[in-house]
Amino acid sequence: MKPQVYRSKVAWVCGWAWMLFAAWNVWDLVAHGSIPSALIAGAVLGVITALVFVMALRPAVVAEEGGVRVRNVLRNAYVPWSGVDDVSVASAIVIESGDTTVRCWTPQATARERARAAGRAAKAAKSANRAERAVAEAVGARTHADWVAGQLTEMSRSRRESSSGETRVTWSPSALAAVAAALALVAAAFVVS
Structure with a gap:
């Protein structure tokens, strides 16, 4: 893969x-x-x-077969899929693995990007029927960072069996x-x- x-x-x-x-x-x-x-x-x-x-x-977030590799400015982090406890987004994607918390340098969700996404969702919700409105609210208010966090969460659930290694953070x-x-x-x- x-x-x-x-x-x-x-x-x-x-x-x-x-x-x-x-x-x-x-x-x-x-x-x-x-x-x-x-x-x-x-x-x-x-x-x-x-x-x-x-x-x-x-800086990048690299989803590999065995886990997720995060390349930040000066540090590298690797979290196997079986070690991913939670993936959330505040202004940055945060991956939690036991006692280790990895903040991803990129992609980030800025306040401006969140406001634009909420505006798109509101606009789509006004002109759609009930089913389309639910889809617009669920998908339209997401930023790129939210989408990436969702992808990482999905991969961590589906690839737990194929994960390898242990969580580590290095220079x-x-x-x-x-x-x-x-x-x-x-x-x-x-x-x-």
């Missing part, structure tokens, strides 16, 4: 647009820059790129490496300038 990845599509597209912009600027700095100013500009570019990577490209090596590289660029810029 192919893993299902849930994330903010807007953040993902904007993140990759920034990566293209950063790659072009790195090429320009290498080809045309002089050392002190190019290194300072490269350090600023490196810090922003590291932030874009850890905050826009990396992300790729995120820490990106932050360390950005800090190294800043240190180099201070030393050279």
